[in-house]
Each structure stands twice: as C-alpha cells, then as structure tokens.
Amino acid sequence: MDHLALPTAMIETPTVLADWVIVLPLVLALLGAALLLMLRQIRHVPALIAGLVVIAIIACEVALLQRIAVEGPLSMTMGKWLPPFGISFTADIFGAGFALAAALVTLIVIIYAEGERGPDERGDGFHALVLLLLAGVTGAFLTGDLFNLYVWFEVMLIASFGLIVTGGRPLQLDGAVKYGFLNFLATTLFLLSLGLIYGLLGTLNMADIIGKATTANPAALTGIAALLLLAFGMKAAAFPLNAWLPASYHTPPAVISALFAGLLTKVGVYALLRALVQLLPASRDILEPALLLVAIATLLIAPLGAIAETNLRRAIGFLVIGGIGAVLAGIALPSEGGVAGAALYVFHAILTMTALYLVAGLIERRTGQRDTRLMGGLYAASTPLSVLFLVLVLATAGVPPFLGFWPKLLLLDAGLQQALAGDWADGVLVLALLANAVLTLIAGSRLWAHVFWRSGAEGASEHETITLRTPGAREQWFGLGASVVLTALIVLAGLWPNLLFEGARTGAADLVDPARYIAAVGLAEATP
Amino acid sequence: MSTIIFRTIAPLIVAIMLMFSVYVCLRGHNEPGGGFIGGLIAASALAIWGMAAGVETARKALWVDPLALAGAGVFAAALSGLASVFTGSPFMTSIWLYLDLGETSVPLSTPMIFDIGVYFVVLGTITSIALALQSGEES
Numbered sequence: 116m117d118h119l120a121l122p123t124a125m126i127e128t129p130t131v132l133a134d135w136v137i138v139l140p141l142v143l144a145l146l147g148a149a150l151l152l153m154l155r156q157i158r159h160v161p162a163l164i165a166g167l168v169v170i171a172i173i174a175c176e177v178a179l180l181q182r183i184a185v186e187g188p189l190s191m192t193m194g195k196w197l198p199p200f201g202i203s204f205t206a207d208i209f210g211a212g213f214a215l216a217a218a219l220v221t222l223i224v225i226i227y228a229e230g231e232r233g234p235d236e237r238g239d240g241f242h243a244l245v246l247l248l249l250a251g252v253t254g255a256f257l258t259g260d261l262f263n264l265y266v267w268f269e270v271m272l273i274a275s276f277g278l279i280v281t282g283g284r285p286l287q288l289d290g291a292v293k294y295g296f297l298n299f300l301a302t303t304l305f306l307l308s309l310g311l312i313y314g315l316l317g318t319l320n321m322a323d324i325i326g327k328a329t330t331a332n333p334a335a336l337t338g339i340a341a342l343l344l345l346a347f348g349m350k351a352a353a354f355p356l357n358a359w360l361p362a363s364y365h366t367p368p369a370v371i372s373a374l375f376a377g378l379l380t381k382v383g384v385y386a387l388l389r390a391l392v393q394l395l396p397a398s399r400d401i402l403e404p405a406l407l408l409v410a411i412a413t414l415l416i417a418p419l420g421a422i423a424e425t426n427l428r429r430a431i432g433f434l435v436i437g438g439i440g441a442v443l444a445g446i447a448l449p450s451e452g453g454v455a456g457a458a459l460y461v462f463h464a465i466l467t468m469t470a471l472y473l474v475a476g477l478i479e480r481r482t483g484q485r486d487t488r489l490m491g492g493l494y495a496a497s498t499p500l501s502v503l504f505l506v507l508v509l510a511t512a513g514v515p516p517f518l519g520f521w522p523k524l525l526l527l528d529a530g531l532q533q534a535l536a537g538d539w540a541d542g543v544l545v546l547a548l549l550a551n552a553v554l555t556l557i558a559g560s561r562l563w564a565h566v567f568w569r570s571g572a573e574g575a576s577e578h579e580t581i582t583l584r585t586p587g588a589r590e591q592w593f594g595l596g597a598s599v600v601l602t603a604l605i606v607l608a609g610l611w612p613n614l615l616f617e618g619a620r621t622g623a624a625d626l627v628d629p630a631r632y633i634a635a636v637g638l639a640e641a642t643p
Numbered sequence: 644m645s646t647i648i649f650r651t652i653a654p655l656i657v658a659i660m661l662m663f664s665v666y667v668c669l670r671g672h673n674e675p676g677g678g679f680i681g682g683l684i685a686a687s688a689l690a691i692w693g694m695a696a697g698v699e700t701a702r703k704a705l706w707v708d709p710l711a712l713a714g715a716g717v718f719a720a721a722l723s724g725l726a727s728v729f730t731g732s733p734f735m736t737s738i739w740l741y742l743d744l745g746e747t748s749v750p751l752s753t754p755m756i757f758d759i760g761v762y763f764v765v766l767g768t769i770t771s772i773a774l775a776l777q778s779g780e781e782s
C-alpha cells in the first residue's frame with residue numbers, strides 16, 4: 116500500500132512478527148474455547164485440545180517474559196491506529212508474569228479434572244469455559260486500555276458464571292446468584308468510573324491516562340479512584356465487600372473452585388494495583404487511610420473467619436481473602452518494596468490458593484464429607500495428602516522457606532521502613548501482617564489437625580474410625596499427581612526465589628515510575 | 644400459540660426474516676446494521692420456527708447444535724484478526740480485497756468476516772437460549 120496515502124492517525128512502521136507474542140496468548144485461548152465449544156460432545160478430545168492450547172499459551176508467555184526482561188515493557192496497538200485511539204495491549208513484567216502463573220494453574224486444573232470427571236459429564240462445556248475464563252484473565256493481565264480491561268472482566272464473569280453452575284445442584288444456583296449479583300454490581304461500578312474517567316481525561320489508554328492525570332482536577336480524580344477502589348475491592352473480595360466469596364466458592368466442584376481461587380480475585384487485585392499505583396498515584400496518596408483500614412481489617416478478619424468455619428472449602432475461602440489483605444497492604448505502602456511484595460504475593464497466591472483447593476477436593480473425595488467436623492483419620496490413610504496440605508498451609512501462612520514467606524518479607528520490610536520513619540499507621544499495618552500470619556497458621560493447622568490427625572469424626576470415641584473411600588487409579592494419577600506437581604512448583608519457587616525477586620523489583624520500578632511503560636506504548640513525547 | 648394461521652404463515656415469516664438478517668449483517672459496515680443485529684433477527688426467526696413447528700423440528704432444521712454455531716462464530720472472528728500477520732501489521736488490522744465483477748466491484752474484507760463471526764455468535768447463543776426456554780414450556 117502507498118505509505119503517503121495513509122492518514123497520520125495510523126502507525127506506519129511495520130510490525131515485527133516477534134511482537135505477536137503479546138496477543139497470541141489471548142487469541143489462542145479464544146480460538147481454543149471456540150473450537151472446544153464445537154467439539155465438546157466428543158470423548159477425550161476436549162481435554163487433550165485444552166491441554167495443548169494451554170501449553171502453547173505458556174510457551175508464548177515465556178517468550179513474552181523473556182523479551183520484557185531484556186527490553187522492558189512491550190506494546191502492540193490493534194488495527195494500526197496510533198496509541199490513544201487504537202486499543203493497546205501493553206505487558207510489563209507483572210502482567211506477563213501473572214498471565215503465565217494463570218496459564219500454569221489452568222494446565223494443572225485441566226489435568227486434575229481428568230481424574231474427577233465421569234462420562235456423564237461429557238458435553239457440559241467445562242473445557243471450553245475454562246479456556247474462556249483463561250482468555251478473560253489473560254486479556255485483563257495484558258491489556259493496556261481500561262475499557263478493554265472492562266471487556267475482559269465481563270468475559271471472565273460470563274465464563275465463571277457458566278462454570279459455577281456446572282453440575283446444576285440447587286446449592287450451586289444459590290452460590291451463583293450471590294456471586295453473579297455482586298460481581299455484576301462491581302463491573303457496573305467499574306463501567307461508571309470508566310465513563311467518568313473518559314469525561315474527565317478524554318482517554319482510556321492506560322499510558323495516556325498516566326500523562327493526563329497529572330494536570331486533571333485532583334478532587335474529581337480522587338472521587339473516580341475511590342469508585343475504582345470500591346469496584347475492584349468488590350472483585351477482589353476485600354473486607355467489607357467479601358461476602359460473596361465464602362458464599363459461593365465452595366458450591367461448584369473442587370476443580371472449579373480451585374480455578375476461581377487462583378484467578379478471579381487476583382485479577383481484581385491486579386487491577387487495583389495498576390489503577391491506584393500506576394495510573395492515579397496522587398489519588399492513591401489521598402486514599403491511603405482508607406486503603407490502610409481496609410488492608411488491616413481484611414488481614415485480621417479473614418483468618419478469624421477461617422478459624423470459625425467448619426466447612427473445609429469455605430474455610431479456605433477465608434484464607435484466600437486473607438491473602439487479598441496482604442496485597443492491599445502492599446498497595447497501601449507507597450514504596451517500591453511494598454509494591455514488589457504485593458505483586459510477588461499475587462504470584463504466590465495464584466499458585467498456592469489453587470493448590471489448596473485442589474487438595475481440599477481430594478480430601479472431600481476421600482472422606483465423602485464437606486464438613487471438617489465429620490472428617491478425621493486421613494493421616495493414616497494417605498501420607499502424601501497430609502504432607503501436601505501441611506506444606507500448602509505453611510506456604511499460605513508465610514512460613515520460610517515456602518513461597519509465601521518472601522512477599523511477606525518484602526511487605527514487612529517496606530512497612531517497617533515507613534513505621535521507623537514515624538508513620539504509626541504503617542506500624543499498625545506491620546502488626547496486622549504479623550498477626551495475619553499467626554492467625555492463618557492457627558486456622559490452617561486447626562484444619563490439618565481435624566482432617567488428618569484426629570482419629571475419627573468430632574466427638575467420636577477412639578475406636579470408632581471413619582470409613583474412607585479408596586480412590587481409583589485414575590483419580591490417584593491425575594488428581595494427586597497434578598496437586599503434587601503444583602505443590603512441588605511452589606516449594607521450588609520458594610527455595611530459589613531470586614528470579615522472582617528480580618522480576619518483582621523491575622516490575623515495581625516500572626509501576627512506580629511508568630516512563631518505560633509509556634515509552635513502550637509510544638506516547639513518550641506527548642507527556643510532560 | 645400453534646394456531647393454524649400462525650403455522651401457515653410462519654415459514655414465510657421465517658424465510659423473509661432469515662434473508663433480511665443476512666442483508667442487515669452485510670450492509671452494516673458503513674450503514675445501520677451489522678452482525679449483532681443481524682444475528683438477533685436470525686435468532687428471532689428461529690425462535691418463531693420453534694414456536695410454530697416445535698423445538699425438535701427447529702433443532703433439526705438447524706442441522707448443527709446452536710452453541711457449536713456460536714463457537715464457529717468466535718473462531719471466525721478471532722481468525723479474521725490474525726490474518727493481518729501476513730501484512731506486517733498489528734492484530735485486527737483490516738485487509739481489503741476488491742473483487743471486480745465486470746460492472747461493479749465487490750469489497751471483501753476481514754472486518755466483514757469478523758462481523759459474520761459476530762452474526763453466528765449472536766445467532767447461536769440466543770437461539771440456544773430461546774429453544775431451551777421453549778422446550779421447558781412444552782414439557
């Protein structure tokens with residue numbers, strides 16, 4: 116085509132083939148979901164295709180991460196339009212890293228599901244919905260446009276709504292209504308704030324917002340930031356808005372709750388990180404007291420809920436919320452160390468919370484119960500299961516050397532520096548972080564003691580043992596195998612965290628000082 | 644609902660609506676219309692057919708499962724975006740092909756394939772919902 120004839124609103128340099136790694140993860144997930152929707156009635160094929168597609172996505176994301184590590188954030192603007200007008204996909208280390216963790220977890224979940232799914236569940240579209248959910252999550256992590264982020268939130272909502280009712284038991288419908296209504300409310304609030312941002316700044320491109328927000332009316336912008344905090348806080352299940360999570364996560368089959376625990380709330384908290392720390396840092400400073408309050412309340416109340424709860428998966432749901440508190444603590448601490456800790460915690464939580472739910476699913480299948488009061492004696496029956504659960508509980512609480520320890524170390528370090536500089540509120544946050552670790556440990560070890568160590572159900576005599584179901588070979592290989600692989604990954608990442616530290620530091624630097632991010636989109640000269 | 648008047652007139656209405664849906668879908672590039680509204684018209688046509696002739700007949704008339712149609716739509720839409728990899732442009736860049744047919748030239752493009760994809764997504768999902776609701780009514 117004749118280059119002179121092109122209007123100036125378009126990008127004129129050719130796109131390198133290697134740049135496509137930024138959209139390929141998303142496109143592959145969408146194509147895979149579409150293909151599986153067509154082929155869902157065929158036996159064995161959906162799982163195989165889904166697995167292969169996710170492996171291809173992982174390969175793309177590893178390539179993307181390698182490029183970002185060398186060259187900094189990477190961006191591609193759709194349809195050849197120049198950045199503020201076209202929809203940009205912009206990935207920095209955080210976005211690409213979380214997307215990789217999400218894809219890894221999805222692969223594990225697909226393998227695990229092979230051990231659980233019977234022939235009568237064929238054709239329910241499970242794999243198509245899982246890939247659609249992954250598409251939504253990947254899009255949310257990689258996009259560089261706020262409206263596009265909203266679109267991926269909706270894609271996630273549709274897919275998760277389909278997944279939560281898979282099986283169609285009345286309890287699931289009950290959970291789905293609570294989950295669906297509150298999440299619809301959150302996305303609607305998000306959409307409202309998008310309208311306000313567009314009205315105020317005239318742009319929804321994230322890199323463009325960073326530049327224009329510095330000269331906009333700070334009062335209006337802070338109002339918008341507060342609305343975003345409300346919307347994303349609801350999505351992330353932060354303390355006063357967390358009611359939907361324990362009410363819905365335990366209702367679908369365990370594989371699906373595992374996928375939800377790994378992916379959904381993490382996207383909410385990632386959006387909060389991006390919107391408050393990177394896009395509207397001045398408003399974040401004004402909102403800091405509210406953030407601190409929410410973080411402290413979430414950190415303390417969630418593990419207390421886990422201690423009080425007797426339903427195994429509901430209790431783990433409260434542990435998921437406690438983790439959200441740790442990330443909020445990082446957002447409330449205005450330093451690179453705090454942001455790095457928050458991001459590393461998100462990465463850890465994606466892996467660990469999924470693994471915890473997967474193991475809970477195995478426990479439920481062995482005991483045939485959902486309530487910990489009726490469980491017991493699993494220690495003698497299954498050593499691997501008890502070790503897995505214990506390791507994951509320790510990782511969640513943040514006991515060294517497991518993965519959960521390192522982000523908490525970064526957060527504590529950042530908080531202590533602030534507290535020593537004379538900020539007493541950050542001192543309270545540090546105490547809350549420590550209390551959260553102790554309470555989580557109590558809640559987790561209580562669960563472990565009840566499920567594994569106690570010889571029988573609650574109140575039963577010493578000799579009255581519980582009858583346990585013996586697992587089939589298929590369940591053992593796929594279910595236990597997948598859980599062991601994921602837990603091993605968590606342990607290894609905890610033992611060699613250097614790469615993660617490096618990534619978190621670079622990512623945090625890019626988030627706090629977004630010059631490289633803006634330059635990648637191609638808006639550097641437009642911003643003051 | 645299935646009075647003799649309705650059953651007699653339904654095939655005619657359905658045929659006209661389906662043709663009109665294709666017309667609306669194709670004119671949508673620069674004028675009012677497009678894949679979404681076209682798909683809605685087609686889905687309403689199939690819902691009318693389901694009311695008049697029964698859900699089973701409507702399903703048979705479709706040949707394929709409506710949800711599979713929706714899947715095919717997403718697939719086509721995503722592929723149409725990928726085509727720009729061959730022109731060295733970013734994802735979703737449109738590619739145009741002008742077919743000269745003697746007197747007129749017919750513009751074909753990747754946005755058109757995208758829109759046809761949207762047409763099938765809407766057609767598939769709305770039809771499967773409508774037919775599921777109707778089959779609940781019948782039983």
